[in-house]
Amino acid sequence: MISAASLITAGIIIQVWSLRPGRAGARYALQLPAIFLYSLGGSLVLFTAFPESLSEGRALGFSLSGAAGFVAFFMLSSLGWLSRTFSRDKAEREVRRLQAENRKLAKRLTLAELLGDNVETVAKGEKRKLRVVGRRGRFVGMVSGNLVTVFGVDVWVNSENTRMEMSRTNEPTISAVIRYNGGERDGGGHLVNDLIASELATRMGDMVQVAPGYALSTSSGELLKTNSVKKVVHVAAVEGEPGSGYRPVRDLARCVHNVLAEIDRLNLSGETLRSVVMPLLGTGSKDSDISRTAETLIGASIDYLGSHDSSKIREVYLLAYTSIQQIACEVALEAEEQLMPNHGSEIV
Structure with missing residues (x-):
């Protein structure tokens, strides 16, 4: 259980870090390690508490069961949800670019106005x-x-x-x-x-x-x-x-x-x-x-x-x-x- 808690805690830290403003536009890629850690941690918790549990399914052409099946299900579900963040990341990058461009243009306009005045x-x-x-x-x-x-x-x-x-x-x-x-x-x-x-x-x-x-x-x-x-x-x-x-x-x-x-x-x-x-x-x-x-x-x-x-x-x-x-x-x-x-x- 200690190992599972450590994996989940590490995943939370990475996810919180990826949500900082400076990471805008790249959150999809940065959250992938967090998903992997959640999957491993969650599977350890489940199969440690309930060792007789079963999880079966197919992913990418392979048959999976037990802990591997649970991990695959969790990761594929999470990746499906995160795939929708691509468009959000792209839009956020564009917004940040336009905001930076607006700040530069505003300062250039101020500079142009100052050029007509006395230099201070x-x-x-x-x-x-x-x-x-x-x-x-x-x-x-x-x-x-x-x-x-x-x-x-x-x-x-x-x-x-x-x-x-x-x-x-x-x-x-x-x-x-x-x-x-x-x-x-x-x-x-x-x-x-x-x-x-x-x-x-x-x-x-x-x-x-x-x-x-x-x-x-x-x-x-x-x-x-x-x-x-x-x-x-x-x-x-x-x-x-x-x-x-x-x-x-x-x-x-x-x-x-x-x-x-x-x-x-x-x-x-x-x-x-x-x-x-x-x-x-x-x-x-x-x-x-x-x-x-x-x-x-x-x-x-x-x-x-x-x-x-x-x-x-x-x-x-x-x-x-x-x-x-x-x-x-x-x-x-x-x-x-x-x-x-x-x-x-x-x-x-």
Whole structure:
């Protein structure tokens, strides 16, 4: 009787588990093991309590009797009932798909409406990450808010031009934020030792410019003390023309690949770099497409983490500084099929 009770209990646990919302659309297949356990448990109960009982019949061309006959009868009856759930599962999958599509469309509409308004910055940051399907311990996500409020991320990515010339410190760019906050300042807040920009110029050496997507790293200067940033990776994400300004490079996915490859190169040399945050590369120019950029960067991050088994990188975040960028990142993350949904979020 103990064995029968164990089988029936296991069947109940599996059936309850299969009824959870996340199992919608696949309940028929998930309940098959429960049916088998019920059948075995029920037959053990019956023929233990009534050893003289008989059960005979035919199933699939075979004659069955005793416990086998009872099990076959129970399973065939249950399977006949469950076969009707195929249509229900199909309908439920379609409903869930349409609901998800409606949520994405609603956010895209909100994004389109915001594009016509003044851009608002996100005051309070939130960190959200989703696990890459099939890659245990590897995540892609977003951090909303000002970059200087991000703490505990090992690597900051700087979206730079192909000449690797950092922005002036009073310009509203990621490059300027990193340059100013990474340098030594006097009591009045004036930059007195341009640590990161000087090191970047040294790394460039005699090179006037680099190829689009090229990435190289520097130390993080004062950011190590203030934000626990270990390295800054500079990537050539925009290129300029005289009289025309800057525009994003064509292959932003290559930028992501080169950034992550540079971080892994540093890991091989003895660094311990597990997390990285990068801005929406090239979206500061007038020709940028925020939504498409978010989708491209997320997809490229997933591709890299999924194809480099030896990579030491565990978390890749996009930085959403404005409300428009935040919505674009949320839509792109939810639309990505290679990310597990609802992993969680936390306040930065």
